[in-house]
Amino acid sequence: MRTRLIFWLCFIGFVGGLLWHIESNRLPCQKPITYRIGTFDRQFGITQTSFLEALAEAERPWEEVLGRNLFQYDLAASFQINLVFDERQARTQAQQQLASHLADNIEDRNSITASYQVLLEQYQKANRVYESARIDFENQVSTYNAAVASWNESDRTDEDELERLQRQAKALEKQAQALEEKRQSINVLVPQVNALARSEQQKVSEYNREITNFTEHYGTGGEFEQGLYTGTGIDIYQFDDKSHLRAVLVHELGHALALDHATNPQSIMYPLLQEQTLEPLKLSAEDTVALRTQCERTTFDQIRQDFGTWVIFWQTLLTGSTKAASATP
Numbered sequence: 001m002r003t004r005l006i007f008w009l010c011f012i013g014f015v016g017g018l019l020w021h022i023e024s025n026r027l028p029c030q031k032p033i034t035y036r037i038g039t040f041d042r043q044f045g046i047t048q049t050s051f052l053e054a055l056a057e058a059e060r061p062w063e064e065v066l067g068r069n070l071f072q073y074d075l076a077a078s079f080q081i082n083l084v085f086d087e088r089q090a091r092t093q094a095q096q097q098l099a100s101h102l103a104d105n106i107e108d109r110n111s112i113t114a115s116y117q118v119l120l121e122q123y124q125k126a127n128r129v130y131e132s133a134r135i136d137f138e139n140q141v142s143t144y145n146a147a148v149a150s151w152n153e154s155d156r157t158d159e160d161e162l163e164r165l166q167r168q169a170k171a172l173e174k175q176a177q178a179l180e181e182k183r184q185s186i187n188v189l190v191p192q193v194n195a196l197a198r199s200e201q202q203k204v205s206e207y208n209r210e211i212t213n214f215t216e217h218y219g220t221g222g223e224f225e226q227g228l229y230t231g232t233g234i235d236i237y238q239f240d241d242k243s244h245l246r247a248v249l250v251h252e253l254g255h256a257l258a259l260d261h262a263t264n265p266q267s268i269m270y271p272l273l274q275e276q277t278l279e280p281l282k283l284s285a286e287d288t289v290a291l292r293t294q295c296e297r298t299t300f301d302q303i304r305q306d307f308g309t310w311v312i313f314w315q316t317l318l319t320g321s322t323k324a325a326s327a328t329p
Helices: 002-026 048-066 087-153 159-218 242-256 285-295 299-326
Strands: 033-040 071-073 080-083 227-229 233-236
Touching: 033 048, 033 233, 048 071, 048 242, 048 285, 087 159, 227 242, 233 242, 242 285
Parallel strands: 033 071, 033 080, 080 233
Antiparallel strands: 227 233
16 A cells, blocks of 8 residues: 555656656746748848848847847757748838939939029029110110101201210110120020920929839738748748848747737837837837746746646537537437
8 A cells, every 4th residue: 555655656746747847848938949040032132140130139129128048049940030032022122212213303303493493593584684674775776766866857967966876876786786695695594494494394204103113013012921930930021121120020039939919009019010119129018028927937837827728628629529419319
């Protein structure tokens, strides 16, 4: 009897110790998740060195909360982090190129508009001066013609008046020549002003055409996955720049720690990358609580969770069997 009791006590102790060992090893965050780079598509335009730097920076927010190493780069690891290039990143790069072209277009158009305004004001000012001089000249010509008509109707003996009229005629002739030169110089400005106006309109047309071509090829866009935790690794599909890449990696590493999506739009674990602060990147209070809840569990918590899971499993199984049996005629 005593021997049997000792046997069962030893057996229970062995099973309990084994269970404790197994459940302790299954506790999250107890050992670093080792990873390596898998598929690395260079169409993303980033080097492996820069990618590893982004990964190291992405580990830090999670590790600083707990004060221990949660991730470790290891060439022999089975957990792979992949850069997978597809239409998502292709659209992003095309959009960035479009933004650059549009910015150049706007800069060129602003320069053309400024030149156009300067030249137009120069033309308008010169034209106003010319018109004023022309009107004054025509008035002088009218006055001169009236004086000449009066002299012709006289006895034509006033030599001083004749000499004055001759001097006035020469002066008017010089004025007419100066007016013609001014008119020609103004006319030179007209095609220049028109050319700038056409250039400005051409830039507007190019701007609209680039947007239309982009929309026809890539559509108006929408929500899509930038990264995906697969259970055995992480696939990265899209990022705008290194800060954006780091945020996507932090999010997916959070999933690797078994964290679910958050409800606060400012949390790094929120499903969409929109309102989070990327520089510097910080975890929200919700992110921190989720991490501590997940990673500060004890072996008892793990056993209790697994026990509950098994209870639900057997209840579901037995309930399903009972329903199936009662349905049999």
